[in-house]
Amino acid sequence: MTSTLLTGIGELVTCDPEAGDGSPLGILREAVLVIENGRVAWAGAAATAPAADDRVDVAGRAVLPGFVDSHTHLVFAGDRAAEFAARMAGERYTGGGIATTVAATRAASDEELRRIAGSRAGEMRSWGTTTFEAKSGYGLSAVDEARILRISREFTDETTFLGAHAVPSEFAGDRAGYLDLVRGAMLDACAPLAKWVDVFCDEGAFDAEEARAVLRAGMGAGLVPRLHGNQLGFGPGAQLAVELDAASVDHCTYLTDTDVAALAGSDTVATLLPGADFGTRSPYPDARRLLDAGVTVALATDCNPGTSFVTSMPLMIALAVREMHMTPAEALHAATVGGAAALRRTDIGRLSRGMRADFVVLEAPSHVHLGYRPGARLIHEVWKGGARG
Numbered sequence: 001m002t003s004t005l006l007t008g009i010g011e012l013v014t015c016d017p018e019a020g021d022g023s024p025l026g027i028l029r030e031a032v033l034v035i036e037n038g039r040v041a042w043a044g045a046a047a048t049a050p051a052a053d054d055r056v057d058v059a060g061r062a063v064l065p066g067f068v069d070s071h072t073h074l075v076f077a078g079d080r081a082a083e084f085a086a087r088m089a090g091e092r093y094t095g096g097g098i099a100t101t102v103a104a105t106r107a108a109s110d111e112e113l114r115r116i117a118g119s120r121a122g123e124m125r126s127w128g129t130t131t132f133e134a135k136s137g138y139g140l141s142a143v144d145e146a147r148i149l150r151i152s153r154e155f156t157d158e159t160t161f162l163g164a165h166a167v168p169s170e171f172a173g174d175r176a177g178y179l180d181l182v183r184g185a186m187l188d189a190c191a192p193l194a195k196w197v198d199v200f201c202d203e204g205a206f207d208a209e210e211a212r213a214v215l216r217a218g219m220g221a222g223l224v225p226r227l228h229g230n231q232l233g234f235g236p237g238a239q240l241a242v243e244l245d246a247a248s249v250d251h252c253t254y255l256t257d258t259d260v261a262a263l264a265g266s267d268t269v270a271t272l273l274p275g276a277d278f279g280t281r282s283p284y285p286d287a288r289r290l291l292d293a294g295v296t297v298a299l300a301t302d303c304n305p306g307t308s309f310v311t312s313m314p315l316m317i318a319l320a321v322r323e324m325h326m327t328p329a330e331a332l333h334a335a336t337v338g339g340a341a342a343l344r345r346t347d348i349g350r351l352s353r354g355m356r357a358d359f360v361v362l363e364a365p366s367h368v369h370l371g372y373r374p375g376a377r378l379i380h381e382v383w384k385g386g387a388r389g
């Protein structure tokens with residue numbers, strides 16, 4: 001059992017509002033971090049820090065909590081570059097391309113899906129993500145949804161059953177039959193492999209009644225609800241999420257005042273996915289309105305082949321700052337504390353005593369560079385559970 005002392009930290013972002021400058025980022029200067037047994041044992045003044053076995057000098061770089069990407073579709077085969085090109089030439093996104101990915105994913109072997117997922121998870125890690133969620137939703141049969149979740153679990157504990165992503169072509173004339181399958185045999189196969197249940201509740205996808213039935217069935221099987229909503233137009237997603245005490249409603253581009261008020265009075269996080277808006281050339285959600293109303297906001301990549309084939313949380317932060325009028329501090333908070341809240345995790349997203357030692361050493365003296373230098377490789381090192389790697 002060894003302990004490590006990190007010194008030379010230019011700026012230590014703890015995201016602990018009790019620490020440092022008293023801001024939500026809890027920034028400490030001339031501070032050290034002590035890591036022991038995979039956890040933070042100390043974040044504060046060097047003079048009063050406990051002794052440690054090893055010492056690592058980060059030479060003036062900023063240290064911040066690892067990013068928590070609370071919304072990804074990790075496991076899918078193939079790509080939809082042609083659809084992207086068509087959309088950039090003027091076609092509107094409708095969600096119809098999901099079928100293309102379902103066909104490619106069903107056709108891929110376990111080994112191939114595992115290789116793809118591993119490569120994608122490695123990409124996420126290289127961008128500073130230390131925890132990510134992964135959804136099914138490109139299998140749409142009991143066997144393939146379970147297969148995707150089984151492979152996802154090799155990479156993360158935060159797995160989500162998304163059988164209600166789309167109605168597969170073999171059920172084109174039998175929507176009710178597909179929903180029976182999702183709530184029946186598919187849920188039975190998937191519930192032991194998942195923590196969360198999700199539904200794509202939007203125009204052209206599932207309506208409120210359908211979404212409620214699927215989420216309630218998932219809750220009955222011990223899963224916690226979260227959902228995709230209010231991406232393509234105004235709709236019931238946000239209020240349904242609050243009604244069911246969902247952990248998160250994701251997208252939130254089209255919200256009424258009633259939706260915002262409902263979210264503000266709830267424990268449901270509004271997860272914003274600017275990669276999807278960027279990739280579909282759509283309006284960005286109004287982050288300021290949510291923040292000013294007191295809603296907890298998270299940022300995530302929505303990594304998926306149709307709308308946001310992106311693994312970079314620093315890019316999400318840059319988009320949030322430059323396009324969604326979030327301050328650099330708010331964007332970083334949403335990418336760490338916000339993501340942890342969206343996954344109802346209290347052991348990640350902050351660097352205070354007892355939290356998991358998941359953090360990023362930036363190739364920059366301040367977190368502001370994440371928004372200021374979009375596209376730059378600013379991740380010097382990523383530590384997870386106290387281990388460098």
Ligand SMILES: [Zn+2]
Pocket residue numbers: 071073228302304
């Ligand atoms: Zn998504």
